[in-house]
Amino acid sequence: MCRYNLKLIKSTHFRVSSSTEIKKMEINHLLYLCFLLVLILTKTTPSDEDPSVIISRFQQYLQINTSQPTPDYHKAVEFLISQAKSISLDHQTIELVDNKPLLLLKWPGSDPKLPSILLYSHTDVVPSEQDKWTYHPFAAHLDSTGNIYARGSQDMKCVGMQYLEAIRKLKATGFQPLRSVYLSFAPDEEIGGHDGAEKFADSDVFKSLNVGIVLDEGLASPTENYRVFYAERCPWWLVIKAKGAPGHGAKLYDNSAMENLLKSIEIVRKFRASQFDMVKAGLKAEGEVISVNMAFLKAGTPSPTGFVMNLQPSEAEAGFDIRVPPTANAEALERRIAEEWAPASRNMTFELGQFKQKASIHDKFGRPVLTATDSSNPWWSLLEDAVKSANGKLGKPEIFPASTDSRYFRERGLPAIGFSPMANTPILLHDHNEFLNQAEYLKGIDMYESIIKAFASYAQHPKDEVARDEL
Numbered sequence: 001m002c003r004y005n006l007k008l009i010k011s012t013h014f015r016v017s018s019s020t021e022i023k024k025m026e027i028n029h030l031l032y033l034c035f036l037l038v039l040i041l042t043k044t045t046p047s048d049e050d051p052s053v054i055i056s057r058f059q060q061y062l063q064i065n066t067s068q069p070t071p072d073y074h075k076a077v078e079f080l081i082s083q084a085k086s087i088s089l090d091h092q093t094i095e096l097v098d099n100k101p102l103l104l105l106k107w108p109g110s111d112p113k114l115p116s117i118l119l120y121s122h123t124d125v126v127p128s129e130q131d132k133w134t135y136h137p138f139a140a141h142l143d144s145t146g147n148i149y150a151r152g153s154q155d156m157k158c159v160g161m162q163y164l165e166a167i168r169k170l171k172a173t174g175f176q177p178l179r180s181v182y183l184s185f186a187p188d189e190e191i192g193g194h195d196g197a198e199k200f201a202d203s204d205v206f207k208s209l210n211v212g213i214v215l216d217e218g219l220a221s222p223t224e225n226y227r228v229f230y231a232e233r234c235p236w237w238l239v240i241k242a243k244g245a246p247g248h249g250a251k252l253y254d255n256s257a258m259e260n261l262l263k264s265i266e267i268v269r270k271f272r273a274s275q276f277d278m279v280k281a282g283l284k285a286e287g288e289v290i291s292v293n294m295a296f297l298k299a300g301t302p303s304p305t306g307f308v309m310n311l312q313p314s315e316a317e318a319g320f321d322i323r324v325p326p327t328a329n330a331e332a333l334e335r336r337i338a339e340e341w342a343p344a345s346r347n348m349t350f351e352l353g354q355f356k357q358k359a360s361i362h363d364k365f366g367r368p369v370l371t372a373t374d375s376s377n378p379w380w381s382l383l384e385d386a387v388k389s390a391n392g393k394l395g396k397p398e399i400f401p402a403s404t405d406s407r408y409f410r411e412r413g414l415p416a417i418g419f420s421p422m423a424n425t426p427i428l429l430h431d432h433n434e435f436l437n438q439a440e441y442l443k444g445i446d447m448y449e450s451i452i453k454a455f456a457s458y459a460q461h462p463k464d465e466v467a468r469d470e471l
Ligand SMILES: CSCC[C@H](NC(C)=O)C(=O)O
Pocket: 189, 190, 191, 192, 193, 235, 355, 402, 403, 404, 429, 430
């Protein structure tokens, strides 16, 4: 019995001991496997802040077709909300016009009484002639040199994503903003911003944000210096129409519509050359002269094979894209159009599109709308220092030669700075094969990280800020 018991105990003991060891071995194996797995995963699964992951997020945004005139705004907003959620930003979608959503994100500051910072971007892009591109404009193809080809890569999906990536990095460092930081992703900039920024700037939502400074788009720079903009030219889209006597294509006579229109075109071209010469001579910068470019010519009597050739048409028209600097004499230009470019004496009429009336670039006191770029504007000084401390270089501040949504904020007396951090990059907005190099894109994120940190930490009370409070 005793032997048996002993045996039993022994054998039981043996069994117990053996199973514990097996368990121990199993646990050790498991731990080892877990360790290997973690090692493999950390080696093979890139983190959120890995450059390749950052670039792939940029590519995802670029791949959404938000091209005018049928932009997929909802898809863009859905993607941007997913990004906002991943970095715990509050989000709100505002439809000031049906099916034209504006996404507003918020990173709350610890002192909500201080005016906030608005990081502005538009979600739409201009159309592209797909067959003239080396890579599909919505493929966001990354070539072996690191260039990312896509419509919007410069104008301005880069900036919208760079804001988000900079905030992602700041959050990872534990930075807490003092001022609230808002990001707005607006529709329709490329068609004038009337259903986007203009309505937004007019809305109660915007007023409630208590914005103190707006950052918006700039331009790529082929040199190592970033371009930066404190004002912009105003778009005047002019159509001049000529009427004249119709007649046989073989007959020489005065006052045909074509002759009347061509005389005007010659006069416009002389004016264009006089403005361009000042730029060529280095007397004025691109944004400081009035530019005029012919956008279309419409004339002729259509036929099934093209146009009737032996008939002089009774009507002809031409369209011009004119850009007027804030410092130009707008009344004088309008007189010039009426008296020289489209005079009634030559049977001509003209129309200035919606922009001329709406896009005033003067405030209600008639002062040109310019954002100060000296020490009177603390935001300017902060931007200069922040770019410098991130190892970037700023060029001389300029007037933006085209137009941006900043005008809707500047008109309300707010300072707005145009800045798209793309150095060593050809200017390809609205062009074929628009691209941005991934290294420049990543450097741009560092610029915004530095700027947003500086802006969001700026503790001065509003009374000391640049805001033109008498407006
Ligand atoms: C007139 S509103 C259209 C705005 C557009 N902006 C840019 C930057 O290309 C432009 O200047 O044509």
